Amino acid sequence: MKPSTQDWIDHFRWNGSVAMRIPWHIGPDLTDADRAAIAHSIQIFQLGENSEGRHLMRYAKEWAARTGDTAYPEAIRMLIGEEQRHANVLGRFMEMNNIARLKHGSSDRIFWQARNFLGNLEISISVLVTAEIVAKVYYPALRDATASIVLREICEQIQREEIAHVEFQTQQLARIRRDRPAYAIWATRLLHRLLFYPTLIIVAMSHRKAIRRASLSPHQFFIQCRREFLSDLPAMTAATLEIKRVVERPNPQPLPSREG
């Protein structure tokens, strides 16, 4: 059965109680070679994760008032909280390993900025989920790009959360689009493709140094992201309101140590 908004709140609450058990006690464990390959990339993603989500919050409240889905703003608040936690954890790792935080945006911030200009819940979520689909591939690549135990753990945990975020967002998009006629659904999917592919090319090229460190070519990264996108796209529309799976709840694992 499809998770309700309240199910998602329960999920975020449970996840907040077990997530992000990072082995900080290991200390700075990033090699110079790894730092040279990934520093700029991680700076961009750390900046991107860091959003107050004010616009999204406003749209969520409007949705709740319009539809009676009064739990939705709380679910969005918790989602934004997880994103901020991603930013904080990445930021702490960067500080520990002498990587400066970026203050200003770059072309990569197109994900996070575009949704604020375009002004409604559907577009806002569509842009956000686009970034999250890429994140599902990026964080495993970043993990494979480094031997840092701390960073590898961070990447695995963020990836797990982004998988859940994509499910949450695609379900909401399907709700928003529920009564849309077939031709409009077709146009919606076309527009999303037009957003996704150029953005993906920019990301694959501008992060190629880190991606290559993970033994992936920008083209392979593109192919993996496209595969994720095409498997998530049907769930974003009313035709597939039955959701493919409920988010798994893995048991918390013991923290890794330097000795293994």
Ligand SMILES: [Fe+2]
């Ligand atoms: Fe995130």
Ligand SMILES: [Fe+2]
């Ligand atoms: Fe996310």
